[in-house]
Amino acid sequence: MPLTLTLNNVSKAYDDDKILSGLSYTFSAGETHILMGANGCGKSTLLRICALLEQPDSGSLAYSSGNGELQVGLELRRRITLVLPKVGVFNSTVFNNLAYGLKIRSIAKNERTERVIKMLKFIGxxxxxxxxxxxxxxxxxxxxxxGRALVIEPDLLFLDEPTASIDNKNRELIEAIILQMKEAGHTTIIMTTHDSSQAERLSKRIILMKNGKLGAA
Amino acid sequence: MDSIWEGFVKAFALILSFDRELLDILLMSLRVSGSALIIASILGIAMGTLTALRRFPFRDTLITVLHSCMGLPSVLVGLLLYLILSRSGPMGFMALLYTPSAMILAQVILAFPIIASLTHSAVLSVDPIIRLTAQTLGATPFQAAKAVVHEARFGIMSAMVAGFGRAISEVGAVLIVGGNIAGFTRVMTTTIALETDKGNFALALAIGLILLAVSVCINLAFYRIQRRTTAGRS
Known part of the structure; x- marks a missing residue:
């Protein structure tokens, strides 16, 4: 079930450099949200905090589904995933890379193989x-x-500049994948980009980020 | 020159005859060094991974000590272990002196810092994005550490090969704590030392050749594993 994410006054600074200042926003469930902003405006930091990889200095985050608010823990972490701008690739086969998230969740081998093969086709x-x-x-x-993020069927998916520094053909393929995910509506997607035309192609829910603050486009 | 040639001829004859004494010495060497490798690998890989991935008090001091101990003089290890294991020593009650267990202990002490230090370097050299990627996919801290260790597997295998090389080629410490007792604690290196002293160059050379062959076989096996695992890269 897709998750709703609510930010309450979230702030973050590295030394004296204030990156996020008092962000409050609700990312509604099952929608695709595009975070736009210049390089260094804090988009990636926000995604890392939302993906539970970093702690905010102040403020809080609330994750909820139809059954109410969820406790932060391994169970919640396994319903969320983040695709980094530079994908970390394990020194193993493409198949094993895709199967990693399922393996650590102790999914049975038959089901694992079936889901990975389906995903291999989906991502070409x-x-x-x-x-x-x-x-x-x-x-x-x-x-x-x-594909490695989608195969675990996350309820909340973060994509940090997924098409930065790749060719047009792959950009189109990735945009098609995101649009299919959006159509299905099983996952809440929060994606960052600095390409306004791409943002418009992918969603109407565009949020601008400037000087560590959020605002509607 | 003739005696060297004669030595080689006799050595090959001994090897080809599957001499019983030679076989016992070989098996004892493999048993002692193999056991030492297993123990030193378990401890060394755990220590190397811990020092690479975790921050804790005196971590830097521990890393420095481990690196320094890579060149630990084996006779010193033998002497200290002798004093500890001898009847009047703190562990004398265990009656380990002049047993294969004492030799294993000596080889573990010599191989452990090598395996731990090289594992530390191998794990540190893995791109931090690997650990982060595992975390983004829902890995627990232990699973993320396992993913990093898996990426460092070739470096860790090299560490194990280096550790085994140190253990099996060791002579000083095992001579002191093992006593070179025929049929009980006699291994390849101590036999070479003894037989050279006695002027029995054929047996010394035969064992030397076997020692070299064991080392080559282990390196070849390691190379094959590496080739097989990276086969899909080309």
Missing amino acids: LEHKKNRNALTLSSGEAQRLGI
């Missing part, structure tokens, strides 16, 4: 399933990163 990498993932191009690696 089935012909490279036995190749070492380190040999993929940056665009393919990015698709792998997105």
Whole structure:
């Protein structure tokens, strides 16, 4: 079930550099939200905090589904995932990379294989399933990163500049994947980009981020 | 020159005859060094990973000590262990002196800092994004650490090979705590030392050749594993 994320007065600073100052916002469930802003405006920091990889200095975050607010813990962390701008690739096959999230969740081997094969087709990498993932191009690696996140069927998906520094063909493929996810509506997607035309192509829910604050576009 | 050639001929004859004494010495060496490798690997990989991934008080001091102990003089280890294990020593009641267990202990002490230090470097060299990626996919801290160790596997295998090399080629410490007792604590290196003293170069050379062959086989096995695991990269 897709999650709603509510930010309450979230702030973050690194030394004296204030990155986020008192952000409050509600990302509604099942929607695709696009965070736009210049490089260094705090988009990635916000995503890392929302993905529970960092703590805010002050303020709080609330994650809720139809059954009410969820406690922060491993169970919640496993319903959330973040795709980093530079995808980390394990030195193993494309198949094993995709299966990682399922393996650590102790999903049975048969189901794991079935879901991975389905995802390989979805991201267009089935012909490279036995190749070492380190040999993929940056665009393919990015698709792998997105597929690896989607195969675990997250309820809240963060995409940090997923199409930065990749070619047009891969950008189109990734945008098509995001649009299909959006259509399905099973996942709340929060994506960052600094490309306004891409933001408009992907969603009407565009949020501008400037000087550590959020505002509607 | 003739005696060297003669030595080689006799050495090959001994090896090809599957000499019983030679076989016992080989098996004892593999048993002692293999056991030492297993123990030193468990401790060394855990220590190397911990010092690479965790911050705790005196961590830097511990890393410095581990690095310094890579070149630990084996005779000093043998002497200290002898004093500890001898009847009047603090662990004399265990009656370990002149047993294969004492030799294993000596080799563990020599191999552990090598495996721990090289594992530390191998784990540190893994891109931090690997750990972060595992966390983003829902890994627990232990699972994320496992992912990092898995990425460092070739470096860790090299550490184990280096540790085994140190253990099996060791002579000073095992001679002191093992006593080189025929059929009980006699291993390849101590036999080479003894037989050279006695002028029995054929047996010394034969064992030297076997020692070299064991080392080559282990390196070849490591190379094959590495090739097989990275086969999909080309």
